[in-house]
Amino acid sequence: MKCDILIKDCTVMTEDYSTPRHMAVAVDQSMVLEVGETKEMEERYQGITVLDGRGKLVMPGLTDGHTHVCQQLLRGRISDEFPMIWTRFLVPFESSLTEEDVAASARLACLQMIKSGTTSFADAGGTHMEQVAEVVLESGMRASLSRSTMDKGEMIPASMKAPAKACIQRTEELYRHYNGKGDGRLAIWFGLRQIISCSDELIRMTGARAAELKTGIHLHLAEHKDEVVYCLEHYHLRPVEYLHGIGVLGENVVAAHCVAVADREIPVMAASGMKVVHCPRANFCCQGFPKTPQFLDRGVTVGLGSDGAARDDVSIFEEMKTIRTGLSAAWGLPVFDSTALPNKDILRMATMGGAAAMQMEGVKGAVKPGAKADLILIRTHAPHLEPTSNLAYTVAETAYGSDVSDSIINGKLVMKERQVLTLDEEAILADAGHRMKQVYERAGI
Template sequence: MENIEYNADLIIKNCSVLTPDFNVIDDQYVVIKNNYIIDIGNADLLSKVYHSRETLNGNGKLMMPGLIDSHTHTCQQLLRGRIADEYPMIWTRIMVPFESNLKEKDVYISSQLSCLEMIKSGTTAFIDAGGRHMHQVADSVLESGLRGIITCSTMDSGRDIPDTMKSSTEKNISTNLQLFHDYHGTGNGRLDVWFSLRSIITCTPDLIQKVFETAKDCSTGVQSHMNEYPNEISYCLENFQMRPFEYLESLGVLDDHFLGAHSILLSENEIDIIKTYNSKIVHCPISNSGKGIPKTPSLLQKGISVGFGTDGAGHSGLSLLDQMKVFKSLMRAFWGVPIFDPVVMPSKSILEMVTLGGAKAMMREDELGTLEIGKKADMILINIDQPHIQPTHNLLNTLIESVNSNDITDCIVDGQIVMKNREVLTLDEEKIIFESKLAMKELSIRANI
């Protein structure tokens, strides 16, 4: 028997590939070695060049970059279905009792379920907004094979925040630093740790400045919920005579390592500030739709990087494919119809936000967000040989309009297969779902929600 010399770790054969310029090329080989893409090209040609112990059959499938959820709450998975159709204030009546009653085992189960849902819906990387017991989230990410950024929930003020959820500046910083030292760069670089502000309303100026200062010392990022609710704007105007982004600029903390989640209610001056400092923003279309419509066309026109987030299962589930559908309709109805511009938000722009936009939000665009030789092998395969997808005049449009989470067949992160033919290989799906049902019931009683 002829000895075969293996010069690749994984080959995906005969798939269609979404290119960085958003064209689709058929009959491609994608070759992976040492967690990176080392070649992409014609199947007939590359089949003679590369040999691998492991292969995936890509017939009838489209390969595209893994989707990146740039703002989620993995600790809120056990809130699914609870906050829709509720009158204000959801934060004080439901969210605070829920979060303040989370135990370590709840966070672990919730984050396991989050990772499971993300894998099955095509998300390969995410940014967590922070919560309690975040070392449990870290462990879930490492076990799942996903790529993630986590942080602690950082608050030291706020009249509606119980003392159990607030800490001194020193305690907030030390807790986040501990998480950073324990987990930053672990999992072969799949897991990073940032610093965060829960929101400007819940953080004193001293804490805000200390968070940015510590993050800079650690050469890592900072994120915060920004310009999501009118009361945020009112708070800043009443206390500082400035809007939220103007206030952060006045403190001298803004830079290209800052990520502002939501960023719906932006003034023109705030948009200019974001552009000046090359800060990044994230929209969560379904969650945001009840609060306002972001000025995304203007943001993109000014060259500001925009990513997509789900805002956690408490708001909408973790499918970025669902977010894209809703976002296209919102943009067309709110911005397109009044000026008769049916292409105010083309499919290409939306796909770029959920891939490369997410990579920029993670400050990893040199490694993630597109399928290119030399980039990390984070990718998904979609079964496009189905009656609700094929035939199509334009596959990019159909990706937005028709593809759903169940069409994702395979998920590869850092060159490792984490889901194959809809079977998640890294997590015990049956066990996680069973334990999640028990945990939700117990937590609901404990939190009285």
């Protein structure tokens, strides 16, 4: 039987994080067809494309559950800067971006994500999201995109906000043009930048329209104490309680950060079915330590996000390392519990948790028959990965994005032996470098 791709003689990361060797994975028509021992699989399948998996681990592609691809050109600019980063840098930067700038930034972001093992991402929105959608289709990546939606805020320029009705209409237009494109790789969601910059009218309208279109809502939630104070002053409720009270909180909601969450809010989050995305490197340095172990104990689905390249980079492997260390210190050290956040939970957040947040049919975050073939191959024959008594856990703790050799997204080979097949790396780097200086001058930053 013919199949699109046959990966032979590889090691496979299973759903229980065992790593059997001398395996093969057959991929056909965007799906994982079968996983089995190489000898038996070679007798059954003839791959149109055959990948040599010797010395490599096949694992689910990683999901960046919260990012801002339009901020790629801010890398390094806000490091060591004092607050407020939002008003001093992000607002003038985003409001000055042209369509061409956003396209260049998105290409650079997709290039870095592919090369660091990320196969899908959820973008919370920026300007000119049509350009981002086109780049996603070009790159071969899987993505859910939102417009950055705001209708209030004295420090926010008119170009970045609009009346509630206009906000809804703009997202509906993006939805009509791009939702489901790229053989289902692209989804358009509604966005709410944060409660502070969105009116009660806009939030209610967003919840209602997203439900009607059966699509997602992406927002920053309970990110910092100022948001909690705002909600208490205006609604006499904490952020999670407020959204729950007006009927917006639900299975289609993906909420980034969720750091300033009270214990009493966690059962509400779990019952709603909403998904949480933590961004460890951004959260730990600016907001604090989220209650991830408590979320998981209550059954809340948790994914990982990079929050974009403005503060660091977009490698989910680095987020895995950071959340392990930071939350072990925050929640484990005070009670002498070294397993406050075990590696299996971190791997699940980066794969299955993120896949659940994407809300796309067949996207499972697992290497198993019937799942979408979003897979990465990692070179494990390296001194920081071999030998090991537990390869999956070692990957979670010590692997780097540069260890990823090949990437398959929606059943298509997107990167082979570190060469991205869908994007021109040198042209992208040159264009981004040229535009960065121009954007800074235009934004006055």
